[in-house]
Amino acid sequence: MLIILNNLESHYEIEQLTRMYTKDLSVVHGTKEENLAADTAQWLYVSKNEQIDIQLCCCGKSLQDSIAADENEEKMYLDICAVLYGMYTDAFDKKMAWGMLTGVRPVRLMRNLYAKHGDADAVCSLFKDRYFVSDEKIKLCRDIFSLQKDIIDGCSPKDYSLYISIPFCPTRCSYCSFVSVGSTGASKLMGEYVDKLCEEIRYTAQTAHKAGLNLKTIYIGGGTPTAVSAQQLRKIMQTVKDNFDLSKVLEYTVEAGRPDCTTKEKLQVIKDLGADRVSINPQTFSDDVLRAIGRRHSHQDFIDCYNMAREIGFKTINTDLIAGLPLDTVEGFENSLKGCIALGAENITVHTLTLKRASNIVVNRENNDYSDVAQMLEKCSMLADNGYIPYYMYRQKSTLQSLENVGYSQIGHESLYNIYIMEEIQTIISCGAGGVTKVVGPKGELKRIYNYKYPTEYIRDFDTILHRKDEVINVCQQFGFLNDW
Ligand code: SF4
Structure with a gap:
């Protein structure tokens, strides 16, 4: 065109x-x-x-x-x-479920419109008449908006979350464009990366302390954090424990996404060093689909890993599923949903496949038929029937049929970090390669401070990364909330 x-x-x-x-x-x-x-x-x-x-x-x-x-x-x-x-x-000859709405954060748009109009029904009418959003998506958006309201109202500008990036994975999934380095060829890099990361964590603790910020949640993500050894994971998490006051932290998540590198020993390290939420991701319960997307584990490996985490005693376990994967069917997706529900996962996050330009699916021009993805998402109604509520949502460019990603939760297990980051209502200080620090001001002002993307750059130019952390204090000053509490 x-x-x-x-x-x-x-x-x-x-x-x-x-x-x-x-x-x-x-x-x-x-x-x-x-x-x-x-x-x-x-x-x-x-x-x-x-x-x-x-x-x-x-x-x-x-x-x-x-x-x-x-x-x-x-x-x-x-x-x-x-x-x-x-x-x-x-x-x-095709309407979109989200109408002409192209933004990443529909719930935030709803909240902004609510702040202006003060009437949720009027905002829903705007979604329908102005943006042509379907009734089903308006309801989804409104449910999430209502659930998040108290959590967001309870945020203070001096609160922040800590994000730690471990950008390694055992292999690269075919749909992924993430900056993750395959761990097989990166073991030498990992040791040096972990050392630098620990240094940045220590420096960040000092910076946040100087700025007078209060830590609310911690999220160790990637990549796959469990791609590093148990010893390296312990080193990182021990550094966190030694430098931050975990007693006031409301939620501490570690992504243990890939069963092919998540061992009992690593899960025990995660639990012993204070995390209460892990994410273990089947993506699908079909072994054929897992093979098609380049994951090296079976669905039974996922179940074994999940059961280990359950035995160790995490408060919340999240499981990610993806609708629209190559070779998957509506029945296959329904089966995956039923599997996560049967396990009793407290969080089930349903992503819609996004065709990212750098992913193998797109680069290799794989010829898949993605037409039934909307029918797959319709199956999510079974989550409500089983006591799950939608609690956060976002959309991405190039997602099949411009559909959404939604986190569902058993009541009381909603991940605060996911809400904070998606709604951009709280400062997130990021450590590690690919990390983006976002300082959020009292009036919603937002300033991003970038770390380098790749682990090699991160190690090479580490001094610059540390220097950029000082910006957090300058921005807090600019936003007028440094040392005035
Ligand atoms: S595990 Fe996640 S980050 Fe790693 S390659 Fe797969 S999708 Fe990408």
């Missing part, structure tokens, strides 16, 4: 909306005459003069409409997208 914009500066909203219908697109600026070749089969022309003219030619249809040009830019782009969404649904 060729998108031609005339007298319009921004193309972000128009491009994102178009991407929901076609991935193959390019954007140019100028008039139709200047840009349209005789053989351009699919094109969109949006031109702003006294009014805005929109013309769409695709799927054998030719559609056009005009709207008044609003002085308020935000409203103008919303108006354009509303017309465009109508045209796309007509041309492609």
Whole structure:
């Protein structure tokens, strides 16, 4: 699809909306005459003069409409997208469950609109009439919004969470574009990485202390943190224990996602050093699907690993599933859901497959049929029947049918960290390669401070990383909440 914009500066909203219908697109600026070749089969022309003219030619249809040009830019782009969404649904004969809503955080949008209008019913009407969101997704969003309200209202600007990144994995899953380094070729790197990471953790504790921040949750993620040895994991977690006051921490999670590198010894280390929540991820209960996505474990390996964690006595175990994996079916996905429910996992997180550009699925141009992913997600109604509530949600670009990822929880086991990070309502200080520190101010201001992405860069330029941590104090000062409590 060729998108031609005339007298319009921004193309972000128009491009994102178009991407929901076609991935193959390019954007140019100028008039139709200047840009349209005789053989351009699919094109969109949006031109702003006294009014805005929109013309769409695709799927054998030719559609056009005009709207008044609003002085308020935000409203103008919303108006354009509303017309465009109508045209796309007509041309492609397909409505999206989230309507024209392209953002990553629909619950935050609902909360912002609620802050403005003060009436949840009015906000739901806006979702329906302004963004064309389906009733089912509005309900999902509203349920999560209501559940999160007290948790979010209870946050103080001086609270923060600590994220620690261990970017290694036993092998790379075919759908993953994560910056994770396969552990087989990285064992030498791991020792040095762990040493640097421990140094950064110690420095971070001092920085947070100087800024007068109060630690609320800890999350050790990756990659797969259990890809390092039990000894290395102990070293990292002991450093955390020695440098932070864990007695006031409300939740401490370690991702132990891959059963092919998570041993009883590592799980015991995790428990002994203070974590109360682990994530052990089957992704699917089908061995054929596991093979197809390059995971080196069977579903029985997952169950054995889960049972070990249960015996060790974690308060909360999360299990991740993915809807839409290659070779999976609606029945297969339903079976996976039933499996997690039968195990009694306190958290079940249901992701929708995202086709990321750097993943093997996309790079290798695998030819899969993903058409039944929405039917898979419909099966999540069985979670409500079994006492699970949705508690956080996010969307990603390039997710199948622009659908969502939702965390479900037994009541009282909702992960605070997941809510904090997805809703961006609390400062998260990150350590390790790929970590992004986000300092959140009292009025919702947000400043990101980046660590280097790859472990090799992280080790090589470690002094710069430590130096950047000092920025946390400067930003807290800028946001006006340093030493004034
Ligand atoms: S375990 Fe997770 S981070 Fe590692 S390769 Fe698989 S999807 Fe990516």
